[in-house]
Amino acid sequence: MATRRQNGPPARRWLSSVAVALAVLSAAPAGAAWRDTVVLPPFICRAEFPLAEQAWIKDELTRLWSDVRGTLALEPPRRTIDIYLFGDVTTYRRYLETVMPGVPYRRALFVDAGRGGRVFAYLNRELAVDLRHEVTHALLHADLHNLPLWLDEGLAEYFEASQPRRTWRHAHLPGIDENLRQGLVPRLAALEQLQALREMGPDEYRDAWGWVHFLLHGPEPVHAELRHYLDNLRAGRTAPPLSARLESRLPDVEARFATYFRQWGERP
Numbered sequence: 001m002a003t004r005r006q007n008g009p010p011a012r013r014w015l016s017s018v019a020v021a022l023a024v025l026s027a028a029p030a031g032a033a034w035r036d037t038v039v040l041p042p043f044i045c046r047a048e049f050p051l052a053e054q055a056w057i058k059d060e061l062t063r064l065w066s067d068v069r070g071t072l073a074l075e076p077p078r079r080t081i082d083i084y085l086f087g088d089v090t091t092y093r094r095y096l097e098t099v100m101p102g103v104p105y106r107r108a109l110f111v112d113a114g115r116g117g118r119v120f121a122y123l124n125r126e127l128a129v130d131l132r133h134e135v136t137h138a139l140l141h142a143d144l145h146n147l148p149l150w151l152d153e154g155l156a157e158y159f160e161a162s163q164p165r166r167t168w169r170h171a172h173l174p175g176i177d178e179n180l181r182q183g184l185v186p187r188l189a190a191l192e193q194l195q196a197l198r199e200m201g202p203d204e205y206r207d208a209w210g211w212v213h214f215l216l217h218g219p220e221p222v223h224a225e226l227r228h229y230l231d232n233l234r235a236g237r238t239a240p241p242l243s244a245r246l247e248s249r250l251p252d253v254e255a256r257f258a259t260y261f262r263q264w265g266e267r268p
Helices: 018-025 056-072 089-099 127-143 149-160 173-181 188-192 202-217 220-235 242-249 253-265
Strands: 013-015 036-040 043-047 081-086 109-112 117-122
Touching: 036 056, 043 056, 056 127, 056 149, 081 089, 081 127, 089 117, 109 127, 117 127, 127 149, 149 188, 149 202, 173 202, 173 253, 188 202, 188 242, 202 220, 202 253, 220 242, 242 253
Parallel strands: 013 109, 043 081, 081 117
Antiparallel strands: 036 043, 109 117
């Protein structure tokens, strides 16, 4: 998990195993010396270090919830999202090995327990990115039923970037542009077939991010379909795949995707 995606497999994962969730959610993590606790609805953040020394964490969490909620019209979580921040990698790894033995090591982790969950991370140079990514997962799972893997990861990729880099200067943009120059348009229908995180490599994360970017910033009919799709998921209704919905409304949606990113690359 120490490497970034462009250098290897995805760095972060979330877990939905019922056994793991019950073990982790039954009580606050033991063995950690929580020196500080801050309530930032919908979050409770506990840390092994004084949060006042890392004031940016509270600012990031508050900003992220505002951004995700405003962009996707999410409902506030019914349960608190618990965030546990370890002081260093040693105590973090020791905790994971004790509570989740056999789970591959990740630099940060979201554990899904349905309508709530916990995020685990430790203080390091990438903590801001880790928090934005994993907390986005937590917010999505607190409001949406049966969120497809590609959309779950694509949205987490989108929101993990800082606000200034989220739309204009994201690290995935060059890869999208290069593929389009070669006439390669990522197929949304192919992303929708992905069922397990092991099927998602750097290319899949990049393409999922690309479709999310297009859905959020592209033509209004595309954005409207995303809103309707999320409404279906929120209500627990069976929703046709988003690719089919888009093709029905815009038969040339993949050409629109390509045009959108070509024009986006020409912006100052």
